[in-house]
Amino acid sequence: MIIIDLPRYPSAAKIDWKPVQPTQVNRSEFGAGSRSTILPQGAYWSARVEYPVVLGEVRFRPWRSALMRLQGRANAFRLGAAEGRQQRVFMTVLVDGAGQRGYAVKTRGWVPGTFLLDGMFVTIGEKLHQVVADTDIAGADGKLTISIMPQLADKLADGVRVEVDEPWALMRLTSDQQGWTVDRGQQYSVGFECDDSL
Secondary structure (H helix, E strand, C coil), X not given: CCECCCCCCCCCCEEEEEEECCEEEEECCCCCCEEEEECHHHCEEEEEEECCCEECHHHHHHHHHHHHHHCCXXXXXEEECCCCCCCCCCCCEEECCCCCCEEEEEEECCCCCCCCCCCCEEEECCEEEEECCCCCCCXXXXXXXXXXXXXXXXXXXXXXXXXXXXXXEEEEECCCCCCCEEECCCEXXXXXXXXXXX
C-alpha cells in the first residue's frame, strides 16, 4: 500500500463521517434481556466525501492523477478530520509507554498549559480516534492521558506519534470503480466513499 497525497485545492465541501463499531448482541429466548459485546478490533471509520466544482481542466488535472494513482482500493490517502487546527503551538506528542490498550492512552511531549477537549480528534500512528473527555492541562512534565474511542485494539509501541494539531484518518476507496464528472464549460466535480484502511 502506498499513501497518495490528494490535491489541497479545493478542500472538501462536505464529509459525512460514520464511525462503525461492530458489536455482537445475544438475546435471551426466555425473556426480554440481551447482552452485547463490543468487537474492538473491528472498529473503523467510514466517510462520504464531496468536493466543490472545479472550473477548468488545468485545475482538475491533479485530481485525475491522484484518483488514478489510488488504483481503486489498492492505495490509501489521508483525510483530514478537523475543520481547522486544534492546537496553536508546535509540539511533538508521543505515546508514553509500550503495551497500552483500551480507552485511554498516556502521552508525552505536550507544551505546558495545552490540553484537548471532548469531541476533538487525535491520530495515533495512522489510526483516527475521537477524544471523549476533556483532558487535564499539561503540566511541566509534558504528560497527558487522553480518553478515546474507538479503543486501542492493538498494543502500542512506546514513542508512536500522536497527531493532535491536524488529525487525519488513513482511508481507502470502497470501490475499485472511481471517476469524476465533467459538465459544460469544463466544470469538474468529484466525490467518493471511503473507509479506514487499517
